[in-house]
Every structure is written in C-alpha cells, then in structure tokens.
Amino acid sequence: FERRHVTVFSGAMLSFSIIFNVLYLKISDYATNSVIYLCCSSLLFPGLIQREGGSMEQEMGELRRYRTQSISRGEFALSDSFYFYRKGLESIVDDQVTQRFSSEELVSWNLLTRTNHNFHYISLRLTVIWGLGVIIRYCVLFPLRITLAIIGISWLVIGTTLVGFLPNRRVKNWLSELVHLMCYRICARGLSATIQYHNKNNKPQKGGICVANHTSPIDIVILANDGCYAMVGQSHSGLMGVIQRSMVRSCPHVWFERSEMRDRHAVTSRLRAHVAAKRNLPILIFPEGTCINNTSVMMFKKGSFEIGGTIYPVAIKYDPRFGDAFWNSAKYNMVSYLLRMMTSWAIVVNVWYLPPMTRQEGEDATKFANRVKSAIAHQGGLLDMAWDGSLKRDKVKEEFKEHQQKMYSSMVVGKKARNSQEPHTESSKS
Amino acid sequence: MGSTNSTLSKIPNVEELMQETGFTPAHIVRLYDRFEALDKEKTGHLRPQDFGAINRLAMNPIGDRIIGAFFSPGQETVDFHSFVRILAHFRPADKKRPKDPSMPEPVNSRTSKLKFAFQLYDQDKDGKISRAELLQVLRSMLEMQVTEEQLESIADRTIQEADLDKDDAISFEEFRKSLEKVNIDHKMSIRFLR
Numbered sequence: 365f366e367r368r369h370v371t372v373f374s375g376a377m378l379s380f381s382i383i384f385n386v387l388y389l390k391i392s393d394y395a396t397n398s399v400i401y402l403c404c405s406s407l408l409f410p411g412l413i414q415r416e417g418g419s420m421e422q423e424m425g426e427l428r429r430y431r432t433q434s435i436s437r438g439e440f441a442l443s444d445s446f447y448f449y450r451k452g453l454e455s456i457v458d459d460q461v462t463q464r465f466s467s468e469e470l471v472s473w474n475l476l477t478r479t480n481h482n483f484h485y486i487s488l489r490l491t492v493i494w495g496l497g498v499i500i501r502y503c504v505l506f507p508l509r510i511t512l513a514i515i516g517i518s519w520l521v522i523g524t525t526l527v528g529f530l531p532n533r534r535v536k537n538w539l540s541e542l543v544h545l546m547c548y549r550i551c552a553r554g555l556s557a558t559i560q561y562h563n564k565n566n567k568p569q570k571g572g573i574c575v576a577n578h579t580s581p582i583d584i585v586i587l588a589n590d591g592c593y594a595m596v597g598q599s600h601s602g603l604m605g606v607i608q609r610s611m612v613r614s615c616p617h618v619w620f621e622r623s624e625m626r627d628r629h630a631v632t633s634r635l636r637a638h639v640a641a642k643r644n645l646p647i648l649i650f651p652e653g654t655c656i657n658n659t660s661v662m663m664f665k666k667g668s669f670e671i672g673g674t675i676y677p678v679a680i681k682y683d684p685r686f687g688d689a690f691w692n693s694a695k696y697n698m699v700s701y702l703l704r705m706m707t708s709w710a711i712v713v714n715v716w717y718l719p720p721m722t723r724q725e726g727e728d729a730t731k732f733a734n735r736v737k738s739a740i741a742h743q744g745g746l747l748d749m750a751w752d753g754s755l756k757r758d759k760v761k762e763e764f765k766e767h768q769q770k771m772y773s774s775m776v777v778g779k780k781a782r783n784s785q786e787p788h789t790e791s792s793k794s
Numbered sequence: 795m796g797s798t799n800s801t802l803s804k805i806p807n808v809e810e811l812m813q814e815t816g817f818t819p820a821h822i823v824r825l826y827d828r829f830e831a832l833d834k835e836k837t838g839h840l841r842p843q844d845f846g847a848i849n850r851l852a853m854n855p856i857g858d859r860i861i862g863a864f865f866s867p868g869q870e871t872v873d874f875h876s877f878v879r880i881l882a883h884f885r886p887a888d889k890k891r892p893k894d895p896s897m898p899e900p901v902n903s904r905t906s907k908l909k910f911a912f913q914l915y916d917q918d919k920d921g922k923i924s925r926a927e928l929l930q931v932l933r934s935m936l937e938m939q940v941t942e943e944q945l946e947s948i949a950d951r952t953i954q955e956a957d958l959d960k961d962d963a964i965s966f967e968e969f970r971k972s973l974e975k976v977n978i979d980h981k982m983s984i985r986f987l988r
Contacts, residue, residue: 427981440948442956443973445856445914445931446981452860453884454984455850457828765853772855773939776948
C-alpha cells in the first residue's frame with residue numbers, strides 16, 4: 365500500500381460515513397420516533413390477578429382492626445396467618461414476581477409476544493395489529509438496522525487499523541476517539557437506541573475506573589456513545605477477536621488471555637498499571653460479573669474495587685416498554701440475542717453519571733463495593749440486592765423467609781428497631 | 795396462542811368443575827395454563843416439589859402448610875380438578891347468589907373460607923386447635939425471632955382470649971366467633987381479573 369492510496373481510501377470512507385450519517389440516520393431516527401409514538405397507544409393486557417399493594421404492616425393492621433390493642437403493642441391474632449395464606453396462594457396462581465434471572469413481564473403489552481408469556485388469542489383486531497407490527501419490525505426496521513450494524517462494525521475495524529498506522533501521539537488519540545465514537549453511534553442506530561445521558565459533568569475521566577450495572581452486551585455500545593473507554597475482557601477468536609485486535613491498535617484496551625483471567629493478581633496488576641498511566645482512557649468494568657435483568661443490582665465482585673484509583677459509577681436503566689434488553693445467556697446465544705434486539709421496537713435507555721467515589725480510610729473493598737452498588741441502585745431506581753448473581757436459589761429463599769419472619773415478629777412481640785426494609789417491593793403494575 | 799374453547803375441551807368434566815367452583819371459562823383456562831406451567835414434567839399431576847419450585851411460596855413462612863392444604867391425607871399428587879377446587883375457596887363471594895338452604899354451601903362462602911383457614915391450624919383434623927398446634931404455627935411464622943417462652947406466652951394468651959368453653963383448645967365455633975368482625979371476604983380472596 366502506498367501512502368497515497370491509504371489517504372485517498374480513508375478520505376473516501378470518511379466522507380461516505382458523513383453523508384451516510386446525515387441521510388440514513390436521520391431517516392432511522394424519524395422511524396424510531398414514530399414507532400415510539402405508536403407504542404404509547406398500545407393496548408392493555410393485564411395480569412391474571414389483582415394484587416394488593418400494601419406492605420405487611422399495612423395489611424396486618426387492617427386484619428387486626430377489629431381488635432382493641434394497637435399494632436404497636438404487639439399481639440398475635442388468629443387472623444395474622446390470613447396474610448401469609450393469601451400471599452402464598454397468590455403466588456401459586458400467578459407468579460408475577462420478577463424472578464431476577466428471567467425477564468420482567470409487562471402488564472401492559474407492547475405487542476411483542478416474547479415479553480408476554482400469557483398471550484392468548486383475544487380478538488381479531490389485536491392479532492391484525494400485532495401482525496402489522498411484525499411486518500414493520502422484520503421487513504422495514506430490521507434490514508435498516510442490520511445494514512447500519514455491518515457498516516458500523518466494519519468501519520470500526522478499518523478505521524482503527526488505519527489510525528494505528530499513525531505515529532503522532534496527540535493526533536492519533538484524537539482520531540481514534542473520533543473513529544470509536546462514530547462507529548458506536550452507528551451501531552447504536554443499528555439497534556434503534558435512544559439514549560438519554562444525565563449529569564454529564566460526572567463523566568468518567570482519564571485514569572479512572574468506570575463501573576456500571578450489567579444487563580446486556582449492548583451496555584458497552586450505550587456507554588461508548590458518549591465517551592471513549594478502555595475495554596476490559598477476554599480475548600476471543602473469530603470476528604470478536606478481529607474487532608478486539610484492531611481496537612487495540614489505535615488506543616490501549618486490556619484484553620486478557622483465558623489463562624491470565626484465572627490469576628486474579630495478574631489481572632489486578634495489569635489493570636492497576638493501566639490506571640496508573642494517567643493518560644489512558646478510563647477502564648470500563650461491570651462488577652456484577654453477569655447479565656442481570658435490569659430490575660435490580662446484584663452483588664458487586666470486589667476485585668474491581670481493589671485496583672485503587674477513582675471510581676466513576678454509572679447507572680444504566682432500560683425502558684422495558686419498548687423492548688427487553690436483558691440477555692438471558694442460558695436461553696439465547698449472542699447472535700439470536702442481537703437478532704431479537706434488532707427486531708424490537710426500540711431500545712430506550714437512561715444513563716446516569718454519578719459523582720466519583722474513592723475508597724475511604726479503613727474501608728475494605730467489599731464495603732466500598734456495596735457503597736457504590738447502593739448509589740447505582742438508588743439512582744437507577746433498581747432494587748439493591750444483597751446476593752451474588754451466581755448464588756444458589758435455596759440460600760436466597762432462606763434469607764427471604766427469615767426476613768419475612770423478622771418483619772412479622774416485630775408486629776407480634778412489639779416494635780423493634782425499624783432498620784429492616786422489605787427486600788422486594790410489589791411494583792405498581794396491577 | 796389457542797382459543798379458550800380448544801383449551802376447555804382438553805379438560806375432562808369441565809362443566810361440572812365450573813358449576814361446582816363458580817369459575818368462568820376464562821378463569822379455568824388461565825388456571826389450566828398455570829397448572830401446566832407448574833407441571834414441568836407434564837405428568838398431569840402436581841407434586842409437592844412442583845409447588846416448592848415457586849420462589850415466592852418457598853419464602854413464605856407457612857409455605858409448607860399451604861402446599862399441604864392441596865394434598866388430601868395419603869395423597870401424593872394433585873390433579874387439575876383438586877387444584878381448582880382448593881383455589882375456589884379463595885374466590886370472592888358471589889354477592890348476587892340467593893341464600894338457598896337446600897343447596898350445599900358454596901365453596902367460597904364466608905363459612906367455607908373460615909373452615910379452610912381453620913384447617914391450616916388444625917393439622918390433625920380433630921376439629922380443635924390445640925395448644926401444641928397453635929405453637930407449631932407460631933413457630934413457623936416466627937422461628938428464630940422470638941424465644942420459646944415468648945411463643946408459649948403468646949399461645950396461652952391467644953387460647954385464653956378465644957376459648958369460651960375452657961377446654962384449652964379452640965373449636966371451629968370459637969374460631970369463627972373470635973373472627974366475626976374480620977372482613978373475611980376481602981382478606982381471604984384473590985381477585986381474578988377479566
């Protein structure tokens with residue numbers, strides 16, 4: 365390749381993408397907005413039973429209203445068991461509880477049969493509308509999106525490789541950021557993602573560590589639309605490997621070999637070295653370690669918090685009305701997951717940048733991790749779960765049962781310290 | 795995506811079931827789907843383990859008792875009819891139904907609901923809630939949170955209050971009397987939508 369050819373080629377690619385950006389993306393933006401408008405008038409499809417939204421205390425108070433003693437005096441009433449009895453039977457009839465590892469079921473149906481498991485034939489009109497939705501999604505939106513995705517990824521590979529040839533430090537960094545941003549934006553359009561960033565003043569800085577809650581592989585695209593991060597992960601083979609290797613050419617990312625991943629110290633020291641070089645891009649880490657269904661935040665693995673440096677927490681919340689972004693890796697592989705994403709209506713995301721946090725004196729990594737986790741959960745309106753994503757379900761049930769017993773005992777034996785909160789909240793779906 | 799009718803035809807004696815329990819065809823269909831969803835191995839019957847798989851139920855302090863209510867003594871499985879019959883207890887009372895003394899008591903009347911709740915306490919089905927049985931329920935609901943003495947004193951107090959004939963046990967009539975002011979229909983009902 366002569367230098368001349370390279371310049372001409374990259375110039376052509378650049379101008380092509382700019383034209384492409386302007387035209388095609390404007391059209392897809394318009395399409396997304398009209399789709400969102402359509403969805404807002406979606407029909408209601410309620411759950412099976414109507415649930416009382418009250419807390420245990422409220423309901424017990426109501427049950428015991430006929431008694432003369434007040435609930436704070438603490439007494440047992442034969443009617444107390446009715447509360448538990450009814451709750452138990454409700455769960456037998458309709459387990460609308462969000463199980464953390466399966467998708468959130470929506471009360472109002474967004475015309476995607478995949479999000480409503482109780483779908484039944486209801487009326488001809490609804491089926492026709494659903495059918496229309498299918499045609500639009502698969503025949504109009506999907507080809508548009510997949511074209512964008514292909515262009516985005518190929519430009520990423522080509523662009524970063526080209527930038528890698530440049531020797532100069534500052535221009536190289538600037539160009540690499542430009543290429544990365546552009547490609548991720550194209551990819552985001554390829555998923556019809558509408559992203560709203562909040563508190564941009566808290567955006568992660570160079571030399572810091574960005575931690576976020578994890579719902580799907582798309583999280584990376586979502587975050588990288590607004591800034592450049594150094595990715596951390598396992599080096600893959602195949603297409604992913606090609607992408608990874610070319611990305612590394614333009615700016616440093618941290619890719620580990622599979623063997624290295626097992627050695628925690630090696631991982632931590634490499635990350636530490638990356639963070640120490642203050643001019644490196646902020647590292648992006650998902651401390652939950654696995655994809656969660658975006659209704660709660662699981663325990664953060666403390667490894668990320670032992671590296672040191674400033675932590676920039678980020679909360680990502682997907683709007684479930686437009687499409688379920690959760691990747692159930694047991695059910696779907698990556699390709700079918702991406703296809704599902706591309707045939708949804710849209711992906712609407714809210715990203716909150718939280719103020720930076722550092723480990724305080726005398727605070728160990730676990731406590732620090734929990735502190736960050738609470739902040740993220742609180743901001744994103746997610747439930748702060750105390751358990752590990754990989755924990756066995758039995759242990760979880762025992763904890764929950766104990767919690768219920770604790771709450772009830774405070775009503776029977778008298779008001780104890782009111783420091784316990786219900787770990788689950790009945791959402792106002794019904 | 796089956797229609798209501800095709801699902802109904804799969805269930806034997808469905809007319810009788812609807813008559814007995816008062817569920818509408820739509821409700822029966824939804825319950826049938828739920829039954830099938832719980833019956834993971836597609837045997838047509840539910841076993842205690844199938845109930846145990848429901849997370850929310852396993853977290854319920856008296857979850858085991860509730861599961862036990864579905865299984866008659868000696869029975870190890872529950873078929874769809876029994877499943878629906880038990881759930882029918884929790885249907886809201888039909889306000890419009892005229893009181894017909896010749897007809898058997900509807901399964902979701904106030905008395906039936908109370909009887910059902912009574913059986914939760916009275917595990918040996920001798921018609922009385924003994925002190926030991928009451929202690930057992932208290933223990934399930936409170937477990938590690940209170941001491942044994944506290945449990946016993948609560949049980950004593952409860953029996954004292956409700957026991958009118960002073961036989962140190964609560965009969966069904968005493969149970970009913972002590973709860974006469976509770977809105978049973980509201981608290982022991984599950985409202986089915988649609």
